[in-house]
Amino acid sequence: MDDLLKDFPVITKVPVAWGEMDALQHVNNVVYFRYFETARLEYFDKIKLLVNIADSHIGPVLGETSCRYKLPITYPDTLLIGSRVVDLQDDRFTMEYQIVSQKLGQISTVGKATCVMFDFKNNSKALVPDIVKQAILDLEEQH
Template identity: 45%
Template structure:
């Protein structure tokens, strides 16, 4: 992995079905990799089921990816997740995908998640414990 001291890293195996006609992983698969890492991050640090049962939770308002190197099947990818920005109603997660085969970072990206009240159909403030957790994680990262 690169010198990024990530808060969280998960591994994903590249599936044959993620390949496209140009013989590399299709660009949309990377957003699924980000999603997989994001969900695993929350399962470890702050399971979201209780928030969702209460009618609120984070929704993705923005995704971005930068493709640096093509990835092909078979490969194992290590996806790091770090917290870069935390506001009272939203936060930003940064991703870095590292290929075992290439021993290099292939993709970087980010997601902005906004807290949303599903019952009232509007933006909401983040629960204080989640806000503090994300701020703490952000502060311990380089």
């Protein structure tokens, strides 16, 4: 399974909860966006993206997100979610996610999200701070 996530610098482990399943007895489609959010926040923690948000008033907002379902997931299971930045621009970056089911030993889901930097004080787009850009580059370079 490590081979399936070898290109992802951050791996987030998430247990599947019974309440996440729908009437068809597999994880409901909207839950995957919560899984992506959990992985995204762990990535943000690694690059210290949200550390100075109270002072700078600059942080990421989700501009676009997508998900491709490959295999249904059922309870019980534990998911490993790989996350990485695949595109870094002046005011945004795009992340990719890959979810691996430990029970199935396969990739169940892939996704993408574009995060746009936003100045909450001035209600406008902002640039990705240089320190954040460098943290992303350093983390991605490790892989």
